[in-house]
Amino acid sequence: MFTGIIKDVGRVSGASRQNGGLRLRVQYGNAEEFSNLSVDESVSINGACQTVVSLGDGWLEVQSVEETLKKTTLGSLRHGSLVNLERAVRPIDRLGGHFVLGHVDCAASVDEIRDLGSSREIWISFSERFSPFIVSAGSITIDGISLTVAVLERSRFAVAVIPYTFAHTTINALKPGSFVNLEFDILGKYVARQLGTVARSLEADSLMDEAWLREQGF
Numbered sequence: 554m555f556t557g558i559i560k561d562v563g564r565v566s567g568a569s570r571q572n573g574g575l576r577l578r579v580q581y582g583n584a585e586e587f588s589n590l591s592v593d594e595s596v597s598i599n600g601a602c603q604t605v606v607s608l609g610d611g612w613l614e615v616q617s618v619e620e621t622l623k624k625t626t627l628g629s630l631r632h633g634s635l636v637n638l639e640r641a642v643r644p645i646d647r648l649g650g651h652f653v654l655g656h657v658d659c660a661a662s663v664d665e666i667r668d669l670g671s672s673r674e675i676w677i678s679f680s681e682r683f684s685p686f687i688v689s690a691g692s693i694t695i696d697g698i699s700l701t702v703a704v705l706e707r708s709r710f711a712v713a714v715i716p717y718t719f720a721h722t723t724i725n726a727l728k729p730g731s732f733v734n735l736e737f738d739i740l741g742k743y744v745a746r747q748l749g750t751v752a753r754s755l756e757a758d759s760l761m762d763e764a765w766l767r768e769q770g771f
């Protein structure tokens with residue numbers, strides 16, 4: 554579990570194919586943040602939860618499996634790519650962002666970037682099948698960063714990026730056409746599931762009523 558508050562931007566220093574997967578080595582910058590990191594801990598790399606399998610002087614390694622490469626942008630990382638890093642939360646941490654599981658839902662593309670002077674608006678296109686999970690003023694995770702949906706349209710939404718976030722994450726490298734990892738807020742997923750279940754049980758109730766009515770000869 555993460556909060557989407559990015560604590561470091563790391564640099565990929567190794568990316569080698571391993572059967573169908575990828576072994577990534579990431580050099581972190583914030584040595585204090587990662588000082589007591591251990592093998593088998595979870596780290597968020599651009600929003601995808603990954604297990605640390607090896608550690609060295611200022612670097613960590615993870616193995617990205619096929620499922621991760623299919624759903625996220627991790628497969629496009631190259632030597633020198635910059636990535637957002639976050640360690641898993643401890644139960645005593647301040648939440649700051651929102652509950653981020655590190656399970657990327659999909660990759661989506663940047664549609665437009667508008668410079669508004671004191672902030673930047675970043676527009677992301679999304680497949681309409683995900684629209685139940687995006688609400689105006691709700692939380693969304695883009696490349697692991699906890700952000701707020703500022704404007705919502707039918708198949709795209711915008712986030713307003715403040716100068717601090719712009720300076721301390723990889724969001725400053727995005728261009729129209731760049732791909733990003735999206736994770737929708739878990740709250741929306743549970744609500745959608747519940748509504749689906751209620752709808753199905755109402756359907757079942759009405760079917761039962763019809764059967765009962767037939768039984769009664771109506």
Ligand SMILES: Cc1cc2nc3c(=O)[nH]c(=O)nc-3n(C[C@H](O)[C@H](O)[C@H](O)CO)c2cc1C
Nearest residue numbers: 601602603604616617618620621624655656657
């Ligand atoms: C605790 C945890 C550890 C994970 N470790 C890995 C991992 O080491 N390698 C990997 O490819 N995917 C891992 N995943 C799955 C990965 O985050 C997921 O496939 C992508 O986010 C796409 O949904 C992990 C997920 C969780 C929740």
Ligand SMILES: Nc1c(NC[C@H](O)[C@H](O)[C@H](O)CO)[nH]c(=O)[nH]c1=O
Nearest residue numbers: 557558559699700701713714715718
């Ligand atoms: N919710 C928004 C944030 N939140 C803060 C960032 O998550 C944070 O600055 C980053 O993770 C680095 O630590 N920032 C925005 O620019 N816009 C938001 O809507």
